Amino acid sequence: MTATDTHCPYCALQCGMTLTPEIPRVKLEPRDFPVNKGGLCAKGFTAADLLDHRDRLLSPLVRKEPGNRLSPLREATWDEALTLITEAITTSQREHGRDSVGAFGGGGLTNEKAYALGKFVRVALKSASIDYNGRFCMSSAATAANRALGIDRGLPFPLEDVAGARTVLLVGANPADAMPPSMQYLDAGREVGARHIVVDPRRTTTAAGAHLHLQPLPGTDLALANGLLHIAIREGHLDEDYIRTRTTGFDAVRAATNSYWPERVERLTGVPETRLRETVRLLATHGPAMILTARGAEQHSNGTDTAQAYLNLALALGLVGKPFSGYGTITGQGNGQGGREHGQKADQLPGYRKLDDPAARAHVAAVWGVDQDELPRPGLSAYEMLDRLGTDGGVRVLMVLASNIAVSAPHSNHIRGRLEALDFLVVSDIFRSETAELADVVLPTAQWAEEEGTMTNLEGRVLRRKRALAPPPDVRTDLEMLAALAGRLGRFESSDPRTVFDELRRASAGGIADYQGITYERIEREDGVFWPCPAEDHPGTPRLFADGFPTADGRARFFAVHHRDPAEMPDRQYPYVLTTGRNMQHYQSGNQTRRVKALTVALPEPRAEIHPDLARRHGIADGDLVELRSRRGAAVLRARLSDGIRPDTVFAPFHWPGANALTNPALDPHSRMPAFKACAIAIHRHERGTD
Structure with a gap:
């Protein structure tokens, strides 16, 4: 073999x-x-x-009684399924307009599929209605990086550079559980004297191994960052030459941080002043140093400003663009980086171009063979689109690829209701997810080992996913499905991954995320190629910013930002804060990992992490069932008592239905990121006790 x-x-x-x-x-x-x-x-x-799981979808499914979602799903042919979808699209667009049909994509799609989906919606459907689950993941950090540095590439250096940093500040990240193989680089740094500082309301596995653990109240990370910069200014740790020659806008930031004196920041965050000062000392004197943020800091209604505050700190200390140093954000989903570069976002075209930029529209329209005036304008962001499903003026026919939004969206009970209100729902998946169970048509798609394509990892390294075996006989790739649907709508599209990638290269040429010089052969030969790579004889760009920034004047930009309370604060009725996140054994909504025996044996159910003092106050013992309730819904989980979490905070994993029934959909004004990481809850011992 x-x-x-x-x-x-x-x-x-x-x-x-x-x-x-x-x-x-x-x-x-x-x-x-x-x-x-x-x-x-x-x-x-x-x-x-x-790959051979008994739950695998092996043929299309349609409702036994069309239009009745209470009727069971039955097996169908591809011709029948595609005919139903085509009829639903044409009927909806005739009666409700082009934007009444849309798509919701995912950060697990290959670059080719993400590109093809964006093109399909804008060219075959001529609709503005597309976004994806990366809006719920990377959008805040991406927005901050684009406006400060002129480019969004999660890590602007190879992951191996982390081992060369002597101080690493990790904010809202738990790589020991979320991506364990990455810990070898942190471990290698510690072996030669590196100091790691972890900012997290929980004593995670990552925090337990750190030199310092800062444990702020969820939603106060921005105040913490401004407080660190205040100390750096007062204690003379700024890199004044770097600020003068490589940045702009610092005077406003200097003024904005005047009010973040250590005593005030300690009151806001709960982090002792001594630890604030020690953090600044290490970042400024125990170099080279890195600041890395992740979803714990970014999934808030002020997530963009929070990421901006840590960028301000990194720039003021002169870290960005130097060896084994700088700022980065840790991408979570498999193709979270590539997925946001090539057209799945409501305001974006391939190459990280903006849909409302005339030059970008002209370039991409020429590659696509259409008039730029035919391209739609920017549409609604992910939650805004989902919130309007099935309404007048909203999407009425939705296609969902590589996402399980019935579990993963904030205020998930509400979103489930909006999915049920659709005229027609199509889901492409490998299993009958919670979202697929609501669909009118379910399409079986090929898995990762059964298809060709490229992925872009957290470093900006473009990789090649190669086909190792054929998919089951009646299973198609998403590229084949989209090409077949486009053909029925009068538009020819290729289903060959290499052909699609070559077109993506042309569409991205000259853009921020320029893939023009990346070929399948180069990827194979070089173990991946870092973008931007504008020509085949270009070496790729493993490290950004050494010689400048891709901004109009070549300088990085400071932005003054201020702490504001989370969108929802604890009160007498809901006195505690819920924060959500990952467990080591599971991934995303759990649609895949909850089917793997070894992983479900290791962690069969979600556990709410509660401090013993909080548990004692409510008569809760370890292993009891507890009800968590917010203004939006309730969830019952089993309690896990831990003195590693703040007594005013509860942690719940999002890999099962439940946690996101509680979360707050308040949106960041810049990125449209929902506030997953902080909402007010009440807690009670469930009446069934330990069940």
Whole structure:
């Protein structure tokens, strides 16, 4: 049997692995790829278990009684399924307008599929209605980086550079659980004297191994960042020459941070002043230093400003663009980076171009062979689109690819209701997810090992996902499905991944995320190519900002930002704060990992992490069932008592239905990111006790 080198289907590390088809199962082995260096986490080791899973969708499904979602789903032919979808699209657009049909994509789609989906919506459907689940993941950090640095590439340096940093400030990140193979770089740094500082309301596995753990109240990370910069200014730690020669706008930031004196920041955040000062001392004197943020800091109604505050700190200390130093944000989803570069976002065209930019529209329209005036204007962001499903003026026919929004969207009970209000819902997936169960048509799609394509990992390294085995006989790739639908709508599109990628290269040429010089052959030869890469003889760009910034004047920009309270504060009725996040054993909405026996045995159910003092106050023992309730809904989880979490905070994982029934959809004004990481809740021992 032929062995195939490919990549893990889960997180943004995109660890290398080798697949060998064997009877009766596929053999999966870790590969010595530059990112994981032979390591895999439990999810990666068990990824092949899904390829022949008994729950696998093997044929299209349609409702036994069309239009009646209470009727059961039955097997259908592709012709029948595509005919139903085409009729729903044409009827809706005739009666309600072009924008009444839309798509919701995912950060797990290959670059080719993300590109094809964006093109399909804008050219075949001629609709403005598209966004994706990366809006719920990376949008705040992306917005901040674009306006400060002129470019959004999660890590502007290879992951291996983390091992060379002597101080690393990790804000709202728990890589020990979320992406374990990455810890080898932090471990390597510690072995030679590096100091790591973790900002998290929980004592996570990552925090437990850090030199310092700062434990702020959720929603106060911006105040913490401004407080750190205030101390750096007062204690003379600024890199004044760097600020003068490589940046602009610092005077406003200097003035804005005047009021963030250590005593005030300690009151706002709960972080002791001594730890604030020690953090600044390490960042400024124990270099080279890095500041890395993740969703814990960014998934707030002020997430963009929070990321901006940490960028301000990194720029003021002169960290950005120097060896083993700088600012980065840790991308979570497998293709969270590439997925936001090539047209899934409501305001975006391939190459990270803006849909409302005339030059961008002209360039992409020429590649697509359409008049630029035919391209729609920017549409609504993810939650705003979902919130209006089934209403007059909203999307009435929705296609969902690689996303389980019935579980993953904030205020999920409300979003489930909006999905049920649609005239027609199409879901493409490998399993019958909670979202697929609501669909009029469910389309079976090929899995990661059954298709060709590229992914872009958290470093901006474009990788090649190679086909190791054929999909089941009646299963198609999403590219084949989109091409077939486009054909029925009068538009020819290729379903060949290489052909689509070559078109993507042309569409991205000259854009911020320029892939023009990246080919399948180069990726294979070089173990991935870093964008921007504008020509085939260009080496790619592993490290950004050494010589300047891709802004109009070549300088990075400071932005003055201020702390404001979370969109929802605790009160007498809802006195505690809920924050959500990942467990090591599961991924995203759990649609895949909750089907893997080894992972469900290790963690069979969600657990609410509660401080013993808070539990005692409510008569809750370890293992009891507890009800968490917010203004939007309730969830029952089993309690896990831990003195590693703040006594005023409860943590719940989002891999199961429940946690997002509670979360607040208040949106960041810049990125339109919902406030996943802080909402007010009440807690009670559930009447069924320990069940």
